[in-house]
Amino acid sequence: MAPNPPKVKRQLAAVFDMNKCLGCQTCTIACKTLWTDEEGMEYMWWNIVSTMPGKGTPKDWQELGGGFPNGGDPAPSRIPTVNEYGEAWEFNYEDVFYGGNGLSKHLQPKSGDANWGALWDEDEASGEYPNSYFFYLQMICMHCTNPACLAACPRQAIYKRVEDGIVLIDQERCNGYRFCMEACPYKRIYFNHNTKVAQKCILCYPRLEEGVAPACFRQCPGRVRFLGYLDDEDSAVHKLVRRWKVALPLHPEYGTEPNVYYVPPLSPPSFDADGDVIEGSERIPRSYLESLFGPEVNRVLDKLKAEMEMVRRGEKSEILDTLIAYEWKHMFGGFARDPSTLKRPA
């Protein structure tokens, strides 16, 4: 059996609206420049937006095991390699751009043959043209209610904050054993090659403590990301997850009760052989979405479609108004302070 989850007073949660994501990776770069731009962290992407269907980051993470499948015993897994995460290549810029070699040399990683990297399959579609399709999956640490990483650590170096449920790795207690990297079924933990300890998304807790939303939330140009306490009835997160139930956990069968919820992607319709729209059809197979979000995804997609139909009839939809996020400050459950008003650390 899965161990009992650690007790917390409140749980912060996120909702990512997959229908609004542009795949621009502004969130990815916001995180990279804030947290993982030091030596030993080059290959880390605490936040990443993968193209789905696809292999994801690290490569084929959904095939690797971990977690507590269906609430049962921990499932064995393995640590992905740097190549699977995606090596941070150095490129041969000096060869190509200087010395008049522009026509004879091409840009390539200095380490030689490259056959995989982070976002290697970005924007590669599935299905047959003209019915091809893809969508974006935004990933950070899920700050699980029952974190497999925390349970796997033999040193209690991982803890869940009582006040907000954020999962953190104590950098002093961590001995770099990397059992957490195996046990996390979402494979969101990295190994710092310089400090030789495990590191991951910290939900920008130092910003949260000052009332500022995490960098990836705040900088998202598509207004994809909502934040709030699950028990805060005024927060968009509470409404979307608890009241309207239109946001779902990714791979609920992993058994860790993740606290990032997704509004699943609606589909454009398919075309028939004559190039005419097949009314009522959906290009993304429901079976594929079920494999990500479970059978609940059918109820949610039907609900969203019904809400859109209501709006087309001229009625009002509080769900769609919330998802549209006319006012960005309403997205962050109170964490809407302007970061430029903060004092920079000396």
Add this chain to the structure above:
Amino acid sequence: MKAQRVRADDAALLDPGSREWDSVTSSELALEPTPITAQPSLYLQAKWKAKPYGATSRLSVRAAHNGERFYFHLSWPDDTSNDGIRDTDQFADAAAVLFPVKRDAPLQSMGSPEQPVNAWYWRPDGDPMSVTASGVGTTVRHGNGSLQAAASYESGGWRVVISRPMVVNQEGMVQLRSSWRRKVAFAVWQGANQERGGLKAVTLEWEPLEIEA
């Protein structure tokens, strides 16, 4: 096991290939994997219950001192030299010498809150570390704690010397003096088999250590 008093300088004894070690009696110790039920997380037990670990089955130990410093010369066969962490899924070989800080500290649980243990931990990719523990999963690293180490990998095995002043002025560390009797235990981690933490080969009982006057 007897720690022989030798008249040799530090540089000679810190060389694992030095002739000085030829005159020190070697003890051949059998190592066993730590019990799977003693692994402190369900994940570890699930992953390793059907997977062999503690792959190193024998360890040769020589112990010596010169009145000032104490030396262990450890050697064991290892087909693969894992002398650093070159990828996220790689682990370095390692070895440790463990002492009860107080007389009867339990070995299998790595000490207890009342009876802590002190380890001298060696790994090829960093300084040796002095480690204390008061139970499984409680190890605390204290920097090098005046430890010195030297190692060489050749002809299919490691030879490691790990050394420390017999007496150190630091709370929680083992103290060693001529003519004392202490206890000692050993552990070896096989990096190629992803051994780390509690996944290791150990002496299952304390070895008596007699320090020659």
